Amino acid sequence: MKIALVDSGIGLLAAAAALRALRPDADLVLSSDPDGMPWGPRTPEDIAEHALACARAAAAFEPHALIVACNTASVHGLARLRAELEPGLPVIGTVPAIKPAAVAGGRVAIWATPATTGSAYQRGLIAEFGGGAEVTEVACPGLADAVERGDRAAVAAAVADAAGRTPAGTTEVVLGCTHYELVRDEITAALAGIAAPGLRFHGSADAVAAQALRRLDGRELAPGSGTLTVLHSGRTAALAEAAARYPEGRLISGGVPAR
Numbered sequence: 001m002k003i004a005l006v007d008s009g010i011g012l013l014a015a016a017a018a019l020r021a022l023r024p025d026a027d028l029v030l031s032s033d034p035d036g037m038p039w040g041p042r043t044p045e046d047i048a049e050h051a052l053a054c055a056r057a058a059a060a061f062e063p064h065a066l067i068v069a070c071n072t073a074s075v076h077g078l079a080r081l082r083a084e085l086e087p088g089l090p091v092i093g094t095v096p097a098i099k100p101a102a103v104a105g106g107r108v109a110i111w112a113t114p115a116t117t118g119s120a121y122q123r124g125l126i127a128e129f130g131g132g133a134e135v136t137e138v139a140c141p142g143l144a145d146a147v148e149r150g151d152r153a154a155v156a157a158a159v160a161d162a163a164g165r166t167p168a169g170t171t172e173v174v175l176g177c178t179h180y181e182l183v184r185d186e187i188t189a190a191l192a193g194i195a196a197p198g199l200r201f202h203g204s205a206d207a208v209a210a211q212a213l214r215r216l217d218g219r220e221l222a223p224g225s226g227t228l229t230v231l232h233s234g235r236t237a238a239l240a241e242a243a244a245r246y247p248e249g250r251l252i253s254g255g256v257p258a259r
Contacts, residue, residue: 001023001025001026001027001064001216001221001222001223001224002026002027002028002029002061002062002063002064002224003019003026003027003028003029003063003064003065003066003067003212004028004029004030004031004055004058004059004061004063004065004066004067005019005028005029005030005031005058005066005067005069006031006032006051006054006055006058006066006067006068006069006070006073007032007033007054007068007069007070007073007178008032008033008036008037008038008039008050008070008072008073009032009033009034009037009038009144009148009179009240010032010147010148010179010182010240010242010243010246010249011069011070011144011147011148011177011178011179011181011182012030012032012067012069012070012178013182013243013246013248013249013252014069014178014181014182014203014204014205014248015067015069015094015178015204015205015208015209016028016030016069016248016252017205017247017248017249017251017252018205018206018208018209018210019209019212019213020226020251020252021209021251022209022210022213023213023224024226025223025224025225025226026224026226027224027225027226027227027228027229028227028228028229028252029058029061029063029229029231030228030229030230030231030239031054031055031057031058031231031234032054032231032232032233032240033050033053033054033232033233034232034233034240035232035233036050036053036233037148038144038145038148039051039070039072039073040072040113040114040115040116040144041115044075044076045076047072047073047076047077048073048076048077048080050073050077051068051070051073051076051077051080051081052077052080052081052084053233053234054231054233054234055068055081055084055085055091057231057233057234058231059085059089061229063089064089064090064216064219064221065089065090065091065092065212065215065216066081066085066089066090066091066092067091067092067094067208067209067212068081068091068092068093068094069094069178069205069208070094070178071094071095071096071112071113071116071176071177071178071204072113072115072116072177074093074094074095075116075119075121078091078093090212090215090216092208092211092212092215093208094178094204094208095125095204096110096112096122096125096174096175096176096204097174097175097202097203097204097207098110098125098126098129098130098135098174098202099125099129100202101133101172101173101174101200101202102129102130102131102132102133102135102172103131104133104171104172105131105132105133106133106134106171106172106196107133107134107136107167107169107170107171107172107196108130108133108134108135108136108170108171108172108173108174109135109136109137109138109166109167109170109172109173109174110122110126110135110136110137110138110173110174110176111138111140111143111162111166111173111174111175111176111177111180111187112137112138112139112140112174112176112177113139113140113143113144113176113177114139114140114141116176116177117137117138117139117176118137118139122137122176133172134167136166136167136170138162138165138166139162139165140158140159140161140162140177140180141158141161142154142157142158142161143155143158143159143162143177143179143180143183144177144179144180146158147179147180147182147183148179148242149242150241150242150243150245150246152245155183155186156186156190159183159186159187159190160190162187162190163187163190163191163194166191166194166195168194168195169195169196170191170194170195170196170199171195171196171198171199171200172199172200172201172202173187173191173195173199173200173201173202174202175187175201175202175203175204178203178204178205180203181203181204181205181248182246182248183246184201184203187201188201228252228253239252239253
């Protein structure tokens with residue numbers, strides 16, 4: 001079994017680690033775009049083009065499924081990727097976990113990039129799935145870039161800024177960017193004394209990993225060897241140095257043959 005993941009940068013580590021936990025044997029292809037990131041400030045058409053280029057590079061390695069492990073790319077590129085690659089290659093997108101966060105009807109904060117915060121896409125999800133919850137959108141300027149660089153000081157500053165704009169008594173936090181899942185512990189610490197006791201986080205990594213495996217359920221696929229293939233803007237590369245600063249990066253690379 002081989003599964004590919006696409007993202008602008010190391011935000012795909014969270015979903016890759018979730019796949020490793022579920023299927024340690026799966027061969028992973030991680031296709032990111034350091035030459036073209038960040039994707040957020042680009043036009044929707046340009047984002048789709050960059051995501052498609054990463055997907056095509058990954059598809060050359062003949063994966064059995066492809067995860068678009070990026071909220072922004074899923075919004076602007078998922079339809080194009082599916083039009084080109086399916087049905088031969090199942091494509092799984094990433095959606096902010098607003099629906100499960102809002103089920104209890106509590107106080108929900110959606111941490112997302114400035115480009116996503118207030119967007120018609122996110123507002124549509126809130127209108128459709130927010131239910132009776134009190135939902136607040138919290139922009140997190142600079143956080144994804146700081147995570148990408150592995151810059152702990154910049155991460156701390158960006159997290160503190162967003163925490164200061166998160167409503168007191170928040171019961172649920174939606175991590176609306178895959179990069180944010182890599183710094184959940186830092187977010188938890190920053191929200192201590194602000195959020196309600198028993199604060200719950202809602203990311204996308206576990207859900208998209210499980211969905212990818214569901215899409216492959218019933219197919220007779222030989223077990224993989226747990227290999228790791230890394231592509232940077234279409235070129236074979238090593239895992240980004242910053243990845244080793246996160247548990248997810250260490251999980252998928254530790255002792256795993258790379259090619």
